[in-house]
Amino acid sequence: MKLAWNSPVGPSPDCGHAEHCVLKSGGRKTFQCRCRLQTQLIAGTLFQSTHLxxxxxxLAIYLIGQAKTGLSAFALQRQLGVSYPSAWLIQQKLMQAMVERVTRYTLDGDIQVDDAYLGSELAGGKAERRSENKVPFVAALSLNPEGQPRFIKMAPIPGFNCKAIANWTQDDLGPGCLVRSDGLAYFAGVTDADCQHQVIIAGGRKPKDLP
Ligand SMILES: [Zn+2]
Structure with a gap:
């Protein structure tokens, strides 16, 4: 259904024209310029061209954001009441958006870090950070001035050593951060990337020396 031409509302960023009309089909508005260029409010967003x-x-954003251990496309299909291909596409688009969002920002200010490992041990393999069968990564949390959590970043690294920590600091932290860690000595590598390092020993344990 074509409605009346609107009064000028400012020039279009695409063509510079000011007048447009509104076309409505399927419940979503399409804005058409007098040069016939069309656009929608969701154009250029994650939701562009969606029929849902x-x-x-x-709801999918809420469900995926609340699922601590991830949400399968099957589970999403059930909870959203959509087809499996739609649930799979929603899942892929939202996860890609999360990945791109995370790679775009760095942490700054007061940071707490710890070493973490993903995977299970092979029979006879070494434990924790010496395991051949685990992916090591850094878990870092930035705090606001009140000491409350702001952002978290989880970054896989090739292994725990001062060089890898310095490279991670350059990629994921802003300059001049105060980094607090436990006694794992490799975290001192943040000072090679212009950050300060402070060791906090919980429970009276001694810092671990470099091998
Ligand atoms: Zn135009």
Whole structure:
């Protein structure tokens, strides 16, 4: 259905024209310029070209954000009441958006870090950070001035050594951060990338020396 031309609302960033009309089909508005260029409010966003209601997307964002151990496309299909291909596409788009968001920002200010490992041990393998069968990564949390958590970043690294920690600091932290860690000595590598390092020993344990 074509509605009346609107009064000028400012020039279009695409063509510079000011007048447009509003076309409505399937419940979503399309804005058409007098040069016939068309656009929608969701153009250029994650939801561009979707035929699903935005409320379905918002529910998917909530469900994926709340699932501590991840959410399968099957589970998403069940909870959203959409087809499996739709659930799979929603899952892929949201996870890609999360990956791109995480790679775009760095942590700054007061940071707490710890070493973490993903995977299980092979029979006879070494434990924790010496295991051949685990992916080591750094878990870092930035705090606001009140000491409350702001952002968290989990970054896989090739292994725990001062060089890898210095490279990670350059990639993921802003300059001049105060980094607090436990006694793992490799975290002193943050000072090679212009950050300060402070060791906090919990429970009276001694810092671990470098081998
Ligand atoms: Zn135009």
């Amino acid at each position: 209601k935005l409320s379905v997307w918002f």
